[in-house]
Amino acid sequence: MAKPTAKPREILNRSERTLNKIGSNYLEKYGFHEKEKSVFRTKRGLTEETVREISKIKGEPEWMLDIRLKALEIFKKKAMPSWGADLSKIDFDKIIYYLRPQDKKERKWEDLPEEIKRTFDKLGVPEAEKKFLGGVGAQYESEVVYHSLRADLEKKGVVFLDMDSGLKMFPDLVRKYFGRIVPAGDNKFSALNTAVWSGGTFLYVPKGVDVGIPLQAYFRINAKNIGQFERTLIIADEGAKVHYVEGCTAPIYSTDSLHAAVVELVALKDSKIRYTTIQNWSSNVYNLVTKRAYAYEDSTVEWIDGNIGSKITMKYPSVFLMGPRARADVLSIAFAGKGQHQDAGGKVMHLAPDTSSTIVSKSISHSGGRASYRGKLLVQKGAKGMKSSIRCDALLVDEKSRSDTYPDIVVNEKEATIGHEATVGKIGDEQLFYLESRGIPRDEAVSLIVMGFIEGFTKELPMEYAVELNRLVRLEMEGSVG
Amino acid sequence: MGKNVLEIKGLVASVGAEKGSKKRILNSLSLAVPKGEIHLIMGPNGSGKSTLAYVLFSHPKYSVESGKILLDGKDITKLGTDERSRAGMFLALQHPTEIHGVTVSGFLRSAINFRRPKDSPISILEFREKVEKACRRLGIDESFVSRELNVGFSGGEKKRLEVLQALVLEPKIAIFDETDSGLDLDSLKTVATTIEKMRSKDFSAVVITHNPRVLKYIRPDKIHILSAGKIVRSGGQELGKILENSGYSFLKESAEGKSSG
Numbered sequence: 079m080a081k082p083t084a085k086p087r088e089i090l091n092r093s094e095r096t097l098n099k100i101g102s103n104y105l106e107k108y109g110f111h112e113k114e115k116s117v118f119r120t121k122r123g124l125t126e127e128t129v130r131e132i133s134k135i136k137g138e139p140e141w142m143l144d145i146r147l148k149a150l151e152i153f154k155k156k157a158m159p160s161w162g163a164d165l166s167k168i169d170f171d172k173i174i175y176y177l178r179p180q181d182k183k184e185r186k187w188e189d190l191p192e193e194i195k196r197t198f199d200k201l202g203v204p205e206a207e208k209k210f211l212g213g214v215g216a217q218y219e220s221e222v223v224y225h226s227l228r229a230d231l232e233k234k235g236v237v238f239l240d241m242d243s244g245l246k247m248f249p250d251l252v253r254k255y256f257g258r259i260v261p262a263g264d265n266k267f268s269a270l271n272t273a274v275w276s277g278g279t280f281l282y283v284p285k286g287v288d289v290g291i292p293l294q295a296y297f298r299i300n301a302k303n304i305g306q307f308e309r310t311l312i313i314a315d316e317g318a319k320v321h322y323v324e325g326c327t328a329p330i331y332s333t334d335s336l337h338a339a340v341v342e343l344v345a346l347k348d349s350k351i352r353y354t355t356i357q358n359w360s361s362n363v364y365n366l367v368t369k370r371a372y373a374y375e376d377s378t379v380e381w382i383d384g385n386i387g388s389k390i391t392m393k394y395p396s397v398f399l400m401g402p403r404a405r406a407d408v409l410s411i412a413f414a415g416k417g418q419h420q421d422a423g424g425k426v427m428h429l430a431p432d433t434s435s436t437i438v439s440k441s442i443s444h445s446g447g448r449a450s451y452r453g454k455l456l457v458q459k460g461a462k463g464m465k466s467s468i469r470c471d472a473l474l475v476d477e478k479s480r481s482d483t484y485p486d487i488v489v490n491e492k493e494a495t496i497g498h499e500a501t502v503g504k505i506g507d508e509q510l511f512y513l514e515s516r517g518i519p520r521d522e523a524v525s526l527i528v529m530g531f532i533e534g535f536t537k538e539l540p541m542e543y544a545v546e547l548n549r550l551v552r553l554e555m556e557g558s559v560g
Numbered sequence: 561m562g563k564n565v566l567e568i569k570g571l572v573a574s575v576g577a578e579k580g581s582k583k584r585i586l587n588s589l590s591l592a593v594p595k596g597e598i599h600l601i602m603g604p605n606g607s608g609k610s611t612l613a614y615v616l617f618s619h620p621k622y623s624v625e626s627g628k629i630l631l632d633g634k635d636i637t638k639l640g641t642d643e644r645s646r647a648g649m650f651l652a653l654q655h656p657t658e659i660h661g662v663t664v665s666g667f668l669r670s671a672i673n674f675r676r677p678k679d680s681p682i683s684i685l686e687f688r689e690k691v692e693k694a695c696r697r698l699g700i701d702e703s704f705v706s707r708e709l710n711v712g713f714s715g716g717e718k719k720r721l722e723v724l725q726a727l728v729l730e731p732k733i734a735i736f737d738e739t740d741s742g743l744d745l746d747s748l749k750t751v752a753t754t755i756e757k758m759r760s761k762d763f764s765a766v767v768i769t770h771n772p773r774v775l776k777y778i779r780p781d782k783i784h785i786l787s788a789g790k791i792v793r794s795g796g797q798e799l800g801k802i803l804e805n806s807g808y809s810f811l812k813e814s815a816e817g818k819s820s821g
Contacts, residue, residue: 507620512657515617516671516725517645526670530661530708 104330104387109360110200111329112193114301116219118178122303123171126150129273132176136242136276139249149262149272156266162452163390163419168364173305173336175274177219183240184224194218201327203296210540211323212291213238217308218298220276231289237282238293241309244280251282255311259342259398260370267366271307271340278308278339283318283349292321292354292540297337299328299363305336312342314349314377321352323540327387330360334389337363343371345379347401352380354539359388361417367393375401375430382538383410385420394452396425399433399461406435411535414447414479423470423484425454428461428494439470440532443479450482455489455496462493470500473531562633565733565764566593566649571627573615585611587789588627593733598756598765598778600800603786604808609768610654612786613737617641617651632732646675650731652722654738659709664721665691667709668728675729694727697757699750716747723751726758733764740767740774752777772804787811 118135120128129150133143158165184190187204198204198216207214213227215238222240231238237248245252262272279295299306314320328335337359345351351371359365365388371379381395397406408424426435441449451470472481483500505527513523529536536544573586585608593599603609615622616629618641629637636644645651659667668691673681682690695702698720710718719739726734736755740748755765756778767778775797783800785793785808792811793799802810 506657508657509659511617511619511641512653512659513667514641515645515651515653516667516729517642517674518667518671519642519674522670522674523642526662526667527659530659533661 104358104360108201108327108358109330110197111300111331112197115191115193116177116179116301117181118176119174120176122174124150124153124173124175124270124274128175132274132276135176135178138245141253142245145257145262146273146275149269152263153266153269153273156263156269158266159392162392162450163421165364165366165390165392168334168336172303172333174301174303175305175307176276177301177304178221179219179300180221180223183222183243185226187224190223194223197298197300198224198296201296201298201325203294206294210292211294212289213293215240215279215295216298217277217295217306219301219304220306222277227293228291231291234287235284236287236289237280239280241278241280241311242276244311248280248282251313252280252311255313255342255344256309257342259344259372260340260368264368267338268340268368271309271338271368274305275307275309275340277306278310278341279312279322280310281312281320281322283314283320285315286317287315288319289321290319292323294323294325297324297326297339299326299335299337299359302331303333303335305338307337308339310339310341311344312351312353313344314346314351316346317348318346319350321354321540323354323356325356325358327358328360328363331362333362335363337365337367337388339367339369341367341369343369343379345371345373345377345404347375348377349374350378350380352382353395354382354384356384356386356539357388357391357393358386361387361389363388365389365391365393367391369393369395371395371397371406372400373397373404373406376403377401378405378407380407380538381409381424382535383408383422383424384535384539385410385412385422388420389417390419390421392421394423394425394454396427396454397435398427398429399435399464400429402430403432403434404430405433408435408437408439409535409538410439411532412439412441412449414441414443414449416445416447419448419450421450421452423450423452426456426466428455428457428464428466428491431461432463433461434465436466437468437470438534440473440535441471441481442473442475442528442531443481444475446476446478448480448482450484451500452484452486454486457489457491457494457496459490461491464491464493465495467497468499469497471531472500472502473528474502474504563594564592564630565595565632566591566766567628567630567633568592568616569628569630571612571615571629572625573611573622573627574625575611575622582623584625585622585789586615589786589790591784591791593764593766594781596759596761596764597781598759598767600774600778600780600783601766601768601786601791602770602772602783602803604811605770607786608789609770609786610737611789613651613654613735613768616649616735617644642674645671645729645731648732650726650729650734652719652726652734652736652739654741656710656713656718656722658711658713660711662709663706664709665705668705668725671725671729690728691724694724697727697754698724700724715742716744719743719751720747723754727754730763732762733766734758736765736767736769738768738770740769740771748773749777772800775800775804785811
């Protein structure tokens with residue numbers, strides 16, 4: 079057959095139009111907003127006064143205030159990251175660093191103020207709780223407004239609280255681990271979070287307890303120009319097992335918001351933590367998150383990380399493999415559409431013998447979006463018998479879009495096994511033709527290919543989330559509303 | 561009109577869509593396939609066989625300059641690829657494409673459901689029965705359909721999957737583009753025999769091949785010889801005998817060709 083020359087560009091343009099529909103009903107589903115109401119808010123901008131105010135209103139112990147103030151100094155001194163996405167447009171003086179929507183935390187949805195209840199109803203959080211969750215925390219602006227845990231889990235000694243309550247009720251545990259996994263000085267945004275943190279999750283799973291059913295946190299920004307700085311600490315004691323899931327959304331505003339979270343995980347001997355994120359911030363949110371886990375002897379930490387929304391995301395969930403035979407799995411996907419830069423990936427430090435890890439990253443760039451994979455693998459001398467496999471696949475939908483890979487692999491041990499594979503592909507016109515020749519319309523063909531590309535990721539999600547992700551990718555790509 | 565399932569009238573088509581790069585491949589090609597018949601299209605490399613298959617399915621790399629394609633008497637020349645498929649045409653590709661992460665069964669169900677009213681998708685039971693039956697006919701294991709579409713399939717498996725799809729999607733007419741090529745003798749026998757047995761008053765086929773050995777298993781109602789983008793000779797099975805014995809050398813003798821339909 080003669081070598082074909084024409085029209086692939088036209089096909090790409092058509093798939094691009096299809097992909098453009100991703101998030102086209104974001105406004106209606108997630109991007110709505112309620113009237114701003116607050117019982118207290120700090121003035122715009124960040125000063126020592128702001129930090130003291132936050133600590134005071136929370137009635138914190140002196141040592142936490144000290145941690146905050148030291149972190150503020152670090153934040154002021156630290157330069158912005160010179161690599162990664164463009165953060166030069168963030169105006170730290172315009173941001174409201176703390177906004178308290180109401181004074182109480184509720185254990186019943188009915189007790190919440192009407193507009194907050196309505197928000198979480200629309201997002202389907204109470205419904206999900208009934209169907210398939212063991213506990214839920216819901217954060218609105220700076221505070222967790224709702225928290226619940228199933229009675230049987232409470233009886234087993236599982237502690238699932240918002241971080242502020244965690245600090246009040248378990249000060250020793252918090253003091254032992256807070257900032258030990260992610261020090262304030264790790265980067266500019268971990269310093270910022272440590273200085274002004276509010277809300278987030280404190281989760282402790284006692285020895286040998288298998289939680290069995292996912293626990294969820296939902297983070298919602300409603301007001302304009304605010305920063306959300308939740309802080310999460312999860313400790314799985316020896317032999318414990320837990321799956322924690324988080325979701326997040328925000329209204330669409332023409333001005334930017336900032337989300338800078340810190341998540342610290344401690345997986346003690348023989349334990350297992352799975353942490354799943356479906357990040358679906360609106361297109362005006364800077365999402366700059368530091369997530370790190372310490373995995374001790376024979377433990378497993380899994381990060382399942384989905385990045386669909388936000389204007390810019392910089393996030394590289396990491397695992398320090400501290401004890402022999404500890405295991406890390408990092409599985410991430412990123413959708414980068416118009417005006418988005420997803421700078422994501424994973425980091426694993428092999429610090430003990432016979433540790434193993436896999437990092438799998440998938441990205442889809444379309445309509446001029448940019449997806450970057452940034453990864454680090456470090457093998458310390460003495461981590462004999464370690465194994466790691468890294469795989470990054472990128473799917474580019476058009477010529478305007480961009481995909482980059484920045485792998486960093488440092489190996490200081492001879493007895494190490496490492497595999498690294500990276501691919502960049504395009505939605506091929508032959509693939510589309512094949513599906514269309516079976517009667518499948520183009521929109522559906524594109525979404526089938528995209529769904530197939532991220533299939534390994536979807537498979538790892540709890541059912542309801544897989545359904546939600548499928549809905550996001552499939553239905554919205556078809557442009558169907560509702 | 562009523563008796564032909566497929567009618568091609570004076571089809572002129574080129575590869576390449578931009579002006580400078582266009583190259584004409586089909587030159588006023590005409591062909592009619594009556595309902596329930598199986599026709600063979602043969603011809604040397606570069607004669608336009610695969611182009612014909614692609615043009616019949618509106619592949620975006622080809623463009624029709626003039627002529628008409630009628631399916632069941634209806635002009636489908638302006639329809640898109642997926643619409644032609646849903647109207648009752650099927651194309652078994654010479655080189656089926658791999659699609660990662662999409663299972664054969666998921667893909668097939670999707671293809672079936674787009675042929676049905678939106679609110680009545682095929683039931684799982686009915687779908688399984690259909691697929692099981694098709695698998696049995698082709699002598700393939702059912703586990704086949706839980707694999708990813710064409711991923712890691714051998715050449716023979718890919719071809720069998722194409723025929724399986726034809727069985728499951730129940731088109732009015734199927735075009736088999738070199739489905740017999742690259743098959744060992746056993747696979748060739750299974751595939752060709754299955755095609756022959758599919759023949760019914762509601763199912764017709766055009767089998768494109770360059771190898772007369774399929775004639776052992778398929779008894780075509782007509783054989784057409786394609787050369788330089790048009791049908792230069794049509795006839796019965798005796799034409800196959802000539803090809804088997806002396807190849808396409810006769811094309812040179814009758815350079816003008818004679819088209820009969």
